[in-house]
Amino acid sequence: MNVVSRRVVGLLSLSLGLLGTVGCGGEETGAEGPGLARQEQALISGAPYVCLETTCAVPGAAYISHFSWPNCGGNEYYYTPYFSGTGNPNPxxxxxxxxxxxxxxxxxxxxxxxxYRDASGTCHNAWSQGNTLANFVRIYRKANNGTLCGEKHCSYPQGRDISRFSGLNCGGKEYHKPGIMGDGLMRTWDGLGIVGQSLGSMTLSSYRNPSGECVNYKWSDTHSGLANVYRP
Known part of the structure; x- marks a missing residue:
């Protein structure tokens, strides 16, 4: 097991199918947005999922996930009051x-x-103006075969700037272009994720600014000096 972070994530067998807890790396604030306490993610080669909190639970069934952006984008959440008949977490x-x-x-x-996405895999844009509720928990997924960093070296963002994307509507792969601000700091649109150190060229079609707005370029263009942005 190759540990490349200061914290250790517990490896999880997906065949268990049982509700339980897994000790994981990192801490998160209780508010949506840039709050991943320096994102002390555990990056372990081969781990099937990456937990960004002190403790995570193994799902015990399939139902619905909610998302912080339209088209089932942004962060994924589960609404814990489901099947409780109240607005409080299901006991x-x-x-x-x-x-x-x-x-x-x-x-x-x-x-x-x-x-939200239902158990059939269908995504529904149910709330055009947004629906604010309490008692959501984050759902964490695997990235890059279980590791957040898909390269030999990555670094944490130290600020916010636009992120560029290979697809329209901020789809496809996400990139940061180092050096734009002249200070050498890595930045993503929300200050989260981790940024690779290998630079390359890519045809870009859209970008997301720090307010969260996604903008499509009038035409796609190839840019050089781009670093990959990795997210869970």
Missing amino acids: DGIMRPWDGLGLAGTVHHTVTVYS
Whole structure:
């Protein structure tokens, strides 16, 4: 096991199918937005999922996931009051993201969500103006075969600037262009994720600014000096 962070994430067997907790790396604040306490993610080669909180739970069933952006983009959440008949977390403690996979955080958040994905895999843009509710928990997924950093070296963002994307509507791969601000700092649109150190060229089609707005370029163009941005 190759540990490349200061904290250790517990490896999880997806075949268990049982509700439980897994010790994970990192801490997150209780609010939506740039709050991943320096994102002390555990980056372990081969780990199936990456938990960004002190403790995560194994989902026990499949139902619905909510998302902080339209088109099931942004952060993924599970609404813990489901099946409780109230606005309070269900005392059965079972987490039910749309496919029953991933890891569920244990920190509760108040979040404005715009879309959800049901157990069939269909995404629904249900709330054009957003729907703000309490008692959501984050759902964490694997990235780059279980590691956040898909390169030999990555670094944490130290500020916010636009992120560039290979696809329209901020789809495809996300990139940062170092040196734009002249100070050598790595930046992403929300100050989160981690940034690779290998630079390359890519045809870009859109960008997201620090306010969260996605803008499509009038025409796609190839840019050099781009660094990959990795997210869970």
